[in-house]
Amino acid sequence: MRKKIKKKKLVLKKWVRVSIIFILTFSILISIYLILSYFFPKLDKNPYYNYNIKRNINYKVYLKDNNFFEEEYQQEGKQYTSDLIDYIDIDLSYLFNGSSITNMNYNYDVTASIIGEYENATSGESELWTKKFTLLEKQNKELYDITDFDINQNLKINYDSYNKIVNDFKNQLNLAIDAYLNIKLSINYDGIIQSNKNKVKGKDKLEVIIPLAKTTTNIQTKYDKETTKSLTKTVDQSRNKVKLFSGLSLLTISIILIIMVRDKIFISKKTYYAKMKEKILKNYASIIVEVSNPVDLENLQIFDIKNFEDMIDVEEELKSPILLYEEQENVESHFIVVNDKYAYRFILNNNDY
Secondary structure, three states, X not given: OOOOOOOOOOOOOHHHHHHHHHHXXXXXXXXXXXXXXXXXOXXXXXXXXXEEEEEEEEEEEEEOOOOOOOOOEEOOXXXXXXXXXXXXXXXXXXXXXXXXEEEEEEEEEEXXXXXXXXXXXXXXXXXXXXXXXXXXXXXXXXXXXXXXXXEEEEEEEOHHHHXXXXXXXXXXXXXXXXXXXXXXXXXXXXXXXXXXXXXXXXXXXXXXXXXXXXXXXXXXXXXXXXXXXXXXXXXXXXXXXXXXXXXXXXXXXXXXXXXXXXXXXOOOOOOHHHHHHHHHHHHHHHHEEEOOOOOOOOOOEEEEXXXXXXXXXXXXXXXXXXXXXXXXXXXXXEEEEEEOOEEEEEEEEHHHO
């Protein structure tokens, strides 16, 4: 009788299975990314115009004739004696510089406001009184084919005149208020960029804060010294058909490979083979001898037994133990009873169910 040859089932080691799963998962993620990048292209922000704004405020505090100070004026950033202030000389400058030729309309004006604040025990300090003054009427400018424009404005602030208004208010109404003078240069610009007909538009301000009705005065300025901005437009990246084709191809190949190797990589914790072998050894351990080497069947006539129960009958009749050799680990085992010229064999593997 010819020996029956069974094809061994390939079992991959754990690290090989993990590597395959990782590679296939990575391939699927890449393919999904390529497909989605076609249907949902990335939005890029492309700058089409850059501009820089420089602002500056300088001032000098001119003094009345007095016996205490020899200089005519005091520089900025100091504490000043209010009674000795004659006037405050302020220079406001504003420079707009763009990256492309533009037709620009802009306007600016200078205002002054006396702000009176009253401190309430419940709500704290809040604005009580405002009086506004126009120091420079609105100036409208229209320029063509330019990249920049600048504003330079000089102001001479009569400190005593504003101080007197506040003192009169306090005396007549018998109110103890804190007051200050807010001087503001306001700028508005609206331009058309010649190269692309897009708009550049904005507004800005520079402020000087001068305390009033105080024995000493500390002048403050409020402005950003320099600002750089970019105007951008959102552009769709072109849809790349090569990416779409590559993504679909990679996804298809990955799915086919998963179908082909799923039995090799997704092994259950306890297979049919393992359950049956465990059951046989548990019930018939006394008549089964596990051997580490294959049984030599070359010169024997082999009878393949279909059911293990029949192997029990053979063992009882021949009084010979059942030899167990695992042909392939966790896949196939041979149960053999040998007697003279004959061998009785039962093969257990995962193909039996």
